[in-house]
Amino acid sequence: MSTQLRRAVTSSFLGSLIEYYDFLLYATASAVVFGKVFFTGLDPALATVASFGTFTTGYLARPLGGLLFGHFGDRLGRKRMLVLTMSLMGVASFLIGLLPGYATIGPLAPLGLVLLRVVQGVAVGGEWGGAVLMSAEHAKSRRGLWAGFTNAGAPSGMVLSTLAMSGTAAFTSEADFLAWGWRIPFLLSIVLLAIGLFVRSRVEETPAFLATRKEKRSRIPLVAVLRDHPRALVLGVGVGLSAFVVQATLTTFVLAYGVKQGHPRQEVLNALTLSSACAVAGILLWSALSDRVGRRPVVLAGVVLMAGFGFLLFPMVRSGSGLLLVLALVIGQGVIHPMMYGPLAALYTELFATENRYTGASLGYQLAGLGAGFAPLIFAELQRGSTSTTPVSWTIAAFCLLSALCLLALRETSHRSITPDEPALTQADQREGHRA
Numbered sequence: 001m002s003t004q005l006r007r008a009v010t011s012s013f014l015g016s017l018i019e020y021y022d023f024l025l026y027a028t029a030s031a032v033v034f035g036k037v038f039f040t041g042l043d044p045a046l047a048t049v050a051s052f053g054t055f056t057t058g059y060l061a062r063p064l065g066g067l068l069f070g071h072f073g074d075r076l077g078r079k080r081m082l083v084l085t086m087s088l089m090g091v092a093s094f095l096i097g098l099l100p101g102y103a104t105i106g107p108l109a110p111l112g113l114v115l116l117r118v119v120q121g122v123a124v125g126g127e128w129g130g131a132v133l134m135s136a137e138h139a140k141s142r143r144g145l146w147a148g149f150t151n152a153g154a155p156s157g158m159v160l161s162t163l164a165m166s167g168t169a170a171f172t173s174e175a176d177f178l179a180w181g182w183r184i185p186f187l188l189s190i191v192l193l194a195i196g197l198f199v200r201s202r203v204e205e206t207p208a209f210l211a212t213r214k215e216k217r218s219r220i221p222l223v224a225v226l227r228d229h230p231r232a233l234v235l236g237v238g239v240g241l242s243a244f245v246v247q248a249t250l251t252t253f254v255l256a257y258g259v260k261q262g263h264p265r266q267e268v269l270n271a272l273t274l275s276s277a278c279a280v281a282g283i284l285l286w287s288a289l290s291d292r293v294g295r296r297p298v299v300l301a302g303v304v305l306m307a308g309f310g311f312l313l314f315p316m317v318r319s320g321s322g323l324l325l326v327l328a329l330v331i332g333q334g335v336i337h338p339m340m341y342g343p344l345a346a347l348y349t350e351l352f353a354t355e356n357r358y359t360g361a362s363l364g365y366q367l368a369g370l371g372a373g374f375a376p377l378i379f380a381e382l383q384r385g386s387t388s389t390t391p392v393s394w395t396i397a398a399f400c401l402l403s404a405l406c407l408l409a410l411r412e413t414s415h416r417s418i419t420p421d422e423p424a425l426t427q428a429d430q431r432e433g434h435r436a
Contacts, residue, residue, distance in 0.1 A: 004204055008138040009149050011203045012131040015086055016153025017160065018196045019127045022093035022189050023058065023120055024154070025161035027252045028272075032165075032265060033182045037101040038110045057114050058121035059373020065125020066362030067222060073130050073358035074221040077205050077213075078137075081358075082130045083197065089123035090193030092116045097186030125369075129348075129362030136349040136418060137206035144295065144414065147345035148287025154341075155279035155333070158251060161185060162276065166269035208354045208419040221359035225352065232351040233364050238406030239299065239347070240368030242399040243340040246306055248372035249396060250275070250333040253379045254317060257389075261318045263325055271326045278334025283342035290343035294412045299347070302339025303400045303407070309336055310396035314389035340403070350413035357418070371399065 065085070073081040096116050102109045128150065136147040164185035172181035225233060251272065258268040290298045309332060316328035344365070352360030379392050 002138075005135075005138045005140075005146065007199075007203045008134045008206075009146050011082075011200045012135045013149040013153050013156070014199050015082060015127065015131050015196055016150045017156040018086065018153075018189075018192045019089050019124050020154045020157030021161045021164075021192060022089045022157075022186075023124045024158045024251065025093065025165065025185055025189075026058065026096070026117060026120065027248075028162055028165050028255065028269075029182055029186075030252070032255070032259070033178065034113070036178055037182070038113050040102045056373040056377050058117045058124070059370050061118045061121025062125035062366040062369050062373075063363060065122035065127075066129060066366040067359065068122065069126025070129055070359030070362040071221050073126070073133075073362075074356055077209055078130045078133050078358060079200070079203060079205050081126055082134065082200055085123045085127040085130070086193060086196050086200065088119055089127070090189050090196075092119040092123065093186050093189035094193075097183040097189070125362065125366045128365055129358050132345045132349055132361065133208075133358055134203060134206060136346060137208035137354075142288070142291050143349070143418070144291040144343055144346040145284065145288040147349055148283055148342050151287070151342055151345045152280045152283040154247075155276040155283065158276040159273055159280070162269050162273045164188065166266060166273065169269070170266060208357075211419060212354050221356040222363075224356040225360040225363065228356075229352055229360055232410075233360060235406045235410045236348055236351050236364035237367045239403050239410065240344050240365060241371045242303055242306065242396075242403035243299075243337065243344065244369050244372035245375045245396060245399045246310075246332070246337050246340065248375040249310075249313075249379070249392075250329060250337060253376045253392075254313070254329065256376075256380070257314070257383070258317050258325060262320060263317075263322065267322055267325065271322075271329045272333075274326060275329035275333040278330050279338050282334050282338030285342075286339045287342040287346065290346065290414060294414050295343040295347045295350075296407050296410065296412050298339055298343050300404060300407050302336055302341075303403045305336045306332070306340060307397040307400035307404075310393040310400075311390075314393065318389075347413055350416045350418060354419060 069081040069085055093116075096113065099112050099116065100109060105112075131150045131153075132147050135150060136143050139146040165182065168181045168184050169177050219227075255268055255272060258271075259265050286298050286302070313328050313332055316324045319325075348361040348365050349357065351364065375395075378395070382391050382395075383389075
């Protein structure tokens, strides 16, 4: 493992961790805090829907961030954009921690919350693609594993954000937590930002981008993606859609649902923390396996398993048993979801050419990510009119079916070259790289 690859992987993992700490911290807060702080004039059930609605705006902004930073990342380089996206995210999260509630400034409070959430969405939309490419384009072998470290940053950020939120809640009263305690994890973002920028400054630009920098480009990256790779883009979105729906279900909707079913808030947060820690190992394991057997078999197995597990998830949560709650989240988030999600980092990288890869990978991934933005909102609406979770389970199964069909229509990508002067990776190369 070269020095630059090690730095690139470390930078990508840490950058992703920080970005998702900020982004998913909002998810936790939207489930347990924001409805009471920023939407106090609404019915509690409607306030939850409104809170999840602001959560959704971040996902709506992610494709915009992918397009914006993808364009300049393909033209100017991956590294410059990653420094900018990290800075945007850190500042936006810090400002959320300072934002007054509805009781202080009235309607300006939710408006400010939405605007800062949009900035978060734009930042994370540009972060993922660049972070994945920094690892994948530095790698000579085991591309799935090294790119998978970026995806492992998401549950790592969830662990950190949940620990920060639950730790604050444990040492404050309910009134103090709603008044100021929840703000502390957001304010800590500025410290993480400083650490992340230092690490990221030591990474060089990727060889793949440098090899194409002097080429004359007449088309903008988005036009090139839509003209040269429309099928790959559409199928890529479909492949990732179910992973994001499931991600939001397990990390956001189940959090609110578990509390509603009588589980103590701290118990649900602890279960989420444990399952997120398991997800880190799961993502790296399944990503490494995808280097050996291919991206499609691993993701397809996860999709099929999740389609069935969606019907067991909610009965386990509402059983009232803390053990079954933990088991449900560990199986769902720590084992099955990583199969669907881990190999996506390498898969999206391998679908597009070097000169428009940042744009293509970011756009495909972030459009699929809309599933995570809308799922909690849709599920909250379904729960508002009914106590049954069967429609939610069927919705999850439908998205899994869509992803399975897209996977079957998509060719295996693990053997493809991702640099202009590198011969295509053969299966023998992949096996040799795995043994290295």
